[in-house]
Each structure stands twice: as structure tokens, then as C-alpha cells.
Amino acid sequence: MAARPMPDSESLPPPDSFARRVRRLAGQYFNGEEKRKARLLAAGLLALTLLQIGIQVRFNVWNRDFFNALEQRDRPAFFGQMGLFVGLTLASMATAVFQLYVRQLLQLHWREWLVFRLQHRWLEGGRHYQLGFLDGAADNPDQRISENTRWATAMAVELAIGLITSALMLVSFVGILWTLSGPLHVALGGTEFDIPGYMVFAALLYAGIGSFLTWRIGRPMVQANVRRNEAESDHRFALVRIRESGEGVALIRGEADEERGLRQAFLHVADVMRDLMLSERRLMWLTSAYGMLLTVFPVLVASPRYFSGAITLGVLMQISSAFGQVTTSLNWFVDNFPRIADWRSHVERVAELEDTLEAELLTEAGEGIxxxxxxxxxxxxxxxxxxxxxxxxxxxxxxxxxxxxxxxxxxxxxxxxxxxxxxxxxxxxxxxxxxxxxxxxxxxxxxxxxxxxxxxxxxxxxxxxxxxxxxxxxxxxxxxxxxxxxxxxxxxxxxxxxxxxxxxxxxxxxxxxxxxxxxxxxxxxxxxxxxxxxxxxxxxxxxxxxxxxxxxxxxxxxxxxxxxxxxxxxxxxxxxxxxxxxxxxxxxxxxxxxxxxxxxxxxxxxxxxxxxxxxxx
Incomplete structure (x- = not known):
């Protein structure tokens, strides 16, 4: 029998799409041996999120009643609304604290499960040693297990809750915005028509333009974050290697050469960071202008109905608040694109390590010693x-x-x-x-x-x-x-x-x-x-x-x-x-x-x- 060579990168399974990697990361946790605790924590977090959304909806109604009392100079109603504000604020604070607590528990438990799982598979049967001979294997597994798992799980929970919250807020407030905005009468030439719930369409148009521009401008950030993670881990590995080999370096006076190597490693980090910072600056121009315009855009669009007397000041403020909630929900992608790009880089590195640990070192059954x-x-x-x-x-x-x-x-x-x-x-x-x-x-x-x-x-x-x-x-x-x-x-x-x-x-x-x-x-x-x-x-x-x-x-x-x-x-x-x-x-x-x-x-x-x-x- 001829001796079989070591495996190369073809032994590694083909990479999944990012969406499939996310589903795999979440599915193994929520359907695995820890599924009972994982699902209980997730259900508790979802329940608290729903409660917080209910409080926000009630705040929107309070916004209308408060400004109407202010416009009508109704002192008892004004102080009554102030008392209600205190109650809603206390309820929102308590809900937020408990929501944070459950979210932190879920993040910690998920990370603990993932770290223990990867550590076991990495150490099992000397695989940590064997992977050093596998061409294309994930580099720096220690950094992936200790750091990338933390961000991959913590940011996954935060982004998921943010997305769910945005979706539920959108459902809750789009109806309010549709009802309050009423129809907009439009006359074009000899044609006249009404646009029902026109503020909803204005919100969709505003959010759609912002999301498209964010995607176009911020797209390079995804790969920039991946390169940054790789460069940072390479630089840290070089530092650890010198620390562990300090005696050998000192005995042969190799400090100057090591310093040159460390300098080159960090210059690579700096180059990648400059690319990332350039992308962030470009995106900041858009997000700053977008956020500032949001404060006046709904009032400007709804002002014709207010000046015509169709709506009161309180309703105008309620429309502005509902418009802000709808656009914020629709703009979740805009607001979180940098974090999504960063999170994706961590998920990719964890998934690459999992792919490596799942690689068949011997591609055909029966081969090898x-x-x-x-x-x-x-x-x-x-x-x-x-x-x-x-x-x-x-x-x-x-x-x-x-x-x-x-x-x-x-x-x-x-x-x-x-x-x-x-x-x-x-x-x-x-x-x-x-x-x-x-x-x-x-x-x-x-x-x-x-x-x-x-x-x-x-x-x-x-x-x-x-x-x-x-x-x-x-x-x-x-x-x-x-x-x-x-x-x-x-x-x-x-x-x-x-x-x-x-x-x-x-x-x-x-x-x-x-x-x-x-x-x-x-x-x-x-x-x-x-x-x-x-x-x-x-x-x-x-x-x-x-x-x-x-x-x-x-x-x-x-x-x-x-x-x-x-x-x-x-x-x-x-x-x-x-x-x-x-x-x-x-x-x-x-x-x-x-x-x-x-x-x-x-x-x-x-x-x-x-x-x-x-x-x-």
C-alpha cells in the first residue's frame, strides 16, 4: 500500500453562505443539548421586548394628549399627563433593566456553550496538533475561541433583538401613522386625486433611499472588518510568540529583527484600519445628514394638513413621533450596517474554525494508518x-x-x-x-x-x-x-x-x-x-x-x-x-x-x- 500524503485545502468542506452559517450557529445552540435553557431565555427576552414596545405605543398616545393639553392650556389635563409620564417612564426603566439582564444571560450562556464546544472539538484526539498540518486550516484558533465567539454571540443577540423590535415597532406604528396622516389631496394639471395614508409612503421612500445609499457606501466595510480581524490576530500571535521564545531571542540578540517583524505586522493592521476608517467616514456623512433631516422631514410633510386645520398640534406631534418610529424601524439596516459588517467578520472566523474542525483529515474511509x-x-x-x-x-x-x-x-x-x-x-x-x-x-x-x-x-x-x-x-x-x-x-x-x-x-x-x-x-x-x-x-x-x-x-x-x-x-x-x-x-x-x-x-x-x-x- 502506498503511503498517503497529508490533506490539503481540498479536504476542507466548501464554505457555506453567510446566511447558512448564521442559521447553523443559531440552530446548533437552540436545538442542541442546551436548547431548554436557550429557548427559555430567548422567550423571556422576547416577552420583555413586547412589553417595551407596548409601553412605547402608549407613549405615542401620551404624546398626542400632552400636546393637546398644552395647546388648550388645560392645567389639570397637563399635570395628569405628567403623572402618566412618570408612570410610563418607571415602567419603561424597569422593563429595560430586566430586558438587559435576560439579554446578558442569553449572550453569556450562548458564548459559554460555543466556547466549550469548540474547545472540546479542538482538543479531542490531538486534533489541535493535527490541524497544524492541514493546508488551509483556520489560523489562530485561540483568538477565534476566546474573542470571536464573544462578539459572534453577543452581537447576534443584540442585532436579533434590534431587528425583532424594529419589525414589531413597524407593525405597531404604521397603522397609527396611516390613520393619523389621512389622505393627501394632489392636483396635477387637470387631474386631482387623494393619496391615503401618505405619510406611510413618505416614510417608506425616506427609509428606502437611506438604506440603498448606506448599502452602496458601506459595502466595503464587510471585507475591511474581515481583514482587520485577521491582521489583529496575526499581530497578537507575533507578540505571544516572542514572549514565549524570549530566552532564545535574547540570547542571539534578535530583538532588532523581531522589532522589524512586529512593525510590519502592525503596519498591516494600520493599513487595514485606514481602509475601514475611510469607509466609516463616508458612511458618517450619510447617517449624520439622514438623522438631522429626520427631525424636520415629517413635520414638513404633515404641515399642510396642520395649517389647513385638519389636525391639531398634538396630532402633528403624534404623527412626527409615529413617523420617527416607522422610519427608525425601516432604517434598522442603515443604523446598524457598521455593526453588521463587524459581526459578520466574527461569525465568518468562528464558522471557518468549525469548518476546519469538521474537515476529514482522511478523505476516504479506510485510508491512513x-x-x-x-x-x-x-x-x-x-x-x-x-x-x-x-x-x-x-x-x-x-x-x-x-x-x-x-x-x-x-x-x-x-x-x-x-x-x-x-x-x-x-x-x-x-x-x-x-x-x-x-x-x-x-x-x-x-x-x-x-x-x-x-x-x-x-x-x-x-x-x-x-x-x-x-x-x-x-x-x-x-x-x-x-x-x-x-x-x-x-x-x-x-x-x-x-x-x-x-x-x-x-x-x-x-x-x-x-x-x-x-x-x-x-x-x-x-x-x-x-x-x-x-x-x-x-x-x-x-x-x-x-x-x-x-x-x-x-x-x-x-x-x-x-x-x-x-x-x-x-x-x-x-x-x-x-x-x-x-x-x-x-x-x-x-x-x-x-x-x-x-x-x-x-x-x-x-x-x-x-x-x-x-x-x-
Whole structure:
């Protein structure tokens, strides 16, 4: 079977239209496992919105009665309307506060659901690692999960409520405006006719012209916002990368080059922002003129009927208020176009991440490396490579042929020239590298532990880093102290409860010894070392490797290493030999287990082993 290349951008599903992406984002939330709470919050928010609209309709009637009382100099009616105004204001305030509270709950719950969902799918099965090899995959997933989800959900709720409110306000006030405006008598030449409810048509014409001009002027803002999000995330990634690689940059005095790179990254942000600001300025000319004209336009259009005595001042003010509500509803698109453009950019980035997470890394069922987990049919627990091939990014074969079997409790060293695929073979065993062909039979995953050259130390206490990935309270303090002491880290025992960036405080050698102490706590049946002693001197390397004889006797060991003397800790050696069509895995020799020459005995090791076991119990 030929080794299969890594996927390219064709493996990604084709992008949906923006409307379909919005429906997918909302549908998965309101119809998923959290649908009960989601729908309850949405229903409560809608009910409060309806109540607020009812109060606004009553305000419109109050507007008529108040100005009529003012025009008629009716003191009792005037103060009566002032009392009603206070009551309506208090009701509107209370409704607005509760509406804000429910809206915030819905926004937070939606974002929480989306973040947890994306985080789970991103981390599941090492996908966060595999996506680094997928051409066209969504960049900066951290920024998409932490920031874009916030705006995608929060603005979705706000825009949806705004649109619903505008639609309901339009329905509520268009009838009022139609009734109050009455017919407009028009005489053109010898033809005379009446236009019923003419103020409604005036509102439609006013809003239609504004919406069209807004769309034409503001259309470039959509892509400008998308480019801005991408540029901002690239600049932030560059900053984080320097922070995480600060020692390497400082040691080689690379600050000047890094500053040039950061400068270019932010200049890209500035260029995109200038385009966006230009679009916003153009749109501001329109929206400013549009808003100012709205204050006088309805009065101007309705003034003929007022001067003719057909309507009172109160009705004129009521018409103006209703016209404002209708045009505001119709102008929802005009008023919110910049926010819609910004929101769309966030939705697109979240949807792109979802598309990437849904991508089939292997496009056809059955392709790639098959991982068979568990014991053999005869009950033996083994690690076996059967007709295994591993591909690299260009589709060429990295490992052309690997057939080998490692039994439980066996110690095997894998060697080979740099670039022959030793570390990639470990990734395949771990299930992180599916690209290739053949089969790998692995022990149960919970029985396996992988130790890379640079151990991973999570944020938190030293005890948490030592017990990782289990919680620290899983292991008694005595066992943690004994494990550190056994690995030459007794000076760290008093600091087990401290919270620090341990990956920066500890030297690489200390981090590697901490990883071996972690083994003493977890005691896996299978351990895979990938240059896990590269930072240790020979004496410390001997001390760590003797753990497999003195503390972890029954543990199978599979190692990658180049340093002299490692083979004495292994039963046999497998060699990856470079060939024209890829490396081949061959058995080189077998050794008997023996104490390495020059290794020192350590007093009390058996007692320490019993202490560790007793503490675990």
C-alpha cells in the first residue's frame, strides 16, 4: 500500500453562505443539548421586548394628549399627563433593566456553550496538533475561541433583538401613522386625486433611499472588518510568540529583527484600519445628514394638513413621533450596517474554525494508518507495526516499511539518522499522525505514557505539574515528595504548593527529571521516550534510566535516542535505515539486560519503591 500524503485545502468542506452559517450557529445552540435553557431565555427576552414596545405605543398616545393639553392650556389635563409620564417612564426603566439582564444571560450562556464546544472539538484526539498540518486550516484558533465567539454571540443577540423590535415597532406604528396622516389631496394639471395614508409612503421612500445609499457606501466595510480581524490576530500571535521564545531571542540578540517583524505586522493592521476608517467616514456623512433631516422631514410633510386645520398640534406631534418610529424601524439596516459588517467578520472566523474542525483529515474511509487498540487475540499485550508506511507533507514516503513487534515488559531502543522519521513514528503510535498506511497494534491508551524531549508543564502548582494529567490530589503528598527526591529534585519538595510558570523557572534538565518523577506516580505499563534525557549529564541519565530496573521493573520501554550508552538499558535495538523510497525499520542486535558499566548503586531504593507504592495505596 502506498503511503498517503497529508490533506490539503481540498479536504476542507466548501464554505457555506453567510446566511447558512448564521442559521447553523443559531440552530446548533437552540436545538442542541442546551436548547431548554436557550429557548427559555430567548422567550423571556422576547416577552420583555413586547412589553417595551407596548409601553412605547402608549407613549405615542401620551404624546398626542400632552400636546393637546398644552395647546388648550388645560392645567389639570397637563399635570395628569405628567403623572402618566412618570408612570410610563418607571415602567419603561424597569422593563429595560430586566430586558438587559435576560439579554446578558442569553449572550453569556450562548458564548459559554460555543466556547466549550469548540474547545472540546479542538482538543479531542490531538486534533489541535493535527490541524497544524492541514493546508488551509483556520489560523489562530485561540483568538477565534476566546474573542470571536464573544462578539459572534453577543452581537447576534443584540442585532436579533434590534431587528425583532424594529419589525414589531413597524407593525405597531404604521397603522397609527396611516390613520393619523389621512389622505393627501394632489392636483396635477387637470387631474386631482387623494393619496391615503401618505405619510406611510413618505416614510417608506425616506427609509428606502437611506438604506440603498448606506448599502452602496458601506459595502466595503464587510471585507475591511474581515481583514482587520485577521491582521489583529496575526499581530497578537507575533507578540505571544516572542514572549514565549524570549530566552532564545535574547540570547542571539534578535530583538532588532523581531522589532522589524512586529512593525510590519502592525503596519498591516494600520493599513487595514485606514481602509475601514475611510469607509466609516463616508458612511458618517450619510447617517449624520439622514438623522438631522429626520427631525424636520415629517413635520414638513404633515404641515399642510396642520395649517389647513385638519389636525391639531398634538396630532402633528403624534404623527412626527409615529413617523420617527416607522422610519427608525425601516432604517434598522442603515443604523446598524457598521455593526453588521463587524459581526459578520466574527461569525465568518468562528464558522471557518468549525469548518476546519469538521474537515476529514482522511478523505476516504479506510485510508491512513489503522490503529488497533487492546490485546492480541491470544491475550498478549504488544506494540506491533504491520506493513506500516508513514508519509510526509509532500506525499513522499518517510518510512517505507516497518514490521516489528515489541512485547510487554520489553525494552527497545529505536535509532536512525536525523530525518528518518523516528519522532514521527512515535506520533503515529500516539494516534497523532494518521497519514500513511498499514496497521499499528497498541496497548490500551491508559497504559501508555509519552515523554518528549521538552516535557509539558501546565500552568498552576508544582504538584499539579507533577501529577499531570491527573489532579494533584489523586496522589498523597508523601508520594509526590518521594518521587521528587528519587529523581534528584528534593529541593523542590517545599515548593509543591506554589503556583509559578514552572516551564520558565526550571531548567530543561530539571523538567526532564520532573517528567521521570511523574512516571513514578502514574506507573504506566508502557513508556515511550523521545530524547527524554537529552538535557541530562551522563550521571543523571544513568540515574533516570535505572528507574526502569529499580522502580518500574515490569514497564515496557520504547526509546528514541542518539546519546552513547543508552543501548545498555534496552534489550534490543531497532534501526531506521534511510533508503531511496523511505526508511526501513530493521532489528540490529539484541542485548541481555545488565547493569551499565560504571553505574552506581543507590542505597535504600527498594525501601523507596515500597514507600511510593504504599503512598499510592
Amino acid at each position: 489503522r490503529i488497533e487498540e487492546g490485546a492480541e487475540p491470544d491475550g498478549r499485550e504488544v506494540l506491533a507495526f504491520r506493513d506500516l508506511q508513514i508519509a510526509q507533507s509532500d506525499g513522499s514516503s518517510l518510512i517505507a516499511e516497518a514490521n516489528a513487534e515489541i512485547a510487554a515488559g520489553e525494552r527497545v531502543l529505536i535509532v536512525g539518522e536525523s530525518g528518518t522519521g523516528k519522532s514521527t513514528l512515535f506520533r503515529a503510535i500516539a494516534g497523532l499522525w494518521p497519514w500513511g498506511g498499514g496497521e499499528i497494534r497498541i496497548p490500551p491508551r491508559e497504559a501508555m505514557s509519552f515523554m518528549p524531549q521538552r516535557p509539558y508543564l501546565p500552568l498552576g502548582t508544582l504538584a499539579g505539574a507533577l501529577a499531570y494529567p491527573q489532579p494533584a490530589d489523586r496522589f498523597p503528598a508523601e508520594a509526590q515528595a518521594a518521587a521528587l527526591t528519587r529523581c534528584g529534585l528534593k529541593h523542590l519538595v517545599p515548593r509543591l504548593a506554589e503556583t509559578e510558570r514552572w516551564d520558565r523557572i526550571l531548567s530543561l534538565g530539571e523538567q526532564q527529571r520532573l517528567a521521570f518523577a511523574r512516571l513514578l506516580l502514574h506507573r504506566p505499563r508502557w513508556v515511550f521516550l523521545d530524547e527524554a534525557t537529552a538535557a541530562l549529564d551522563e550521571e543523571n541519565q544513568d540515574t533516570m534510566m535505572r528507574l526502569f530496573r529499580e522502580e518500574l521493573e515490569g514497564t515496557a520501554l520504547v526509546s528514541i535516542g542518539h546519546r552513547p550508552g543508552l543501548d545498555v538499558y534496552h534489550d534490543r535495538t531497532l534501526s531506521l535505515v534511510r533508503g531511496a523510497d523511505g526508511a526501513k525499520l530493521t532489528a540490529r542486535r539484541r542485548r541481555d539486560r545488565r547493569q551499565p558499566e560504571g553505574a552506581r548503586d543507590m542505597a535504600g531504593q527498594g525501601g523507596l519503591r515500597r514507600l511510593l507504592r504504599g503512598a499510592r495505596g
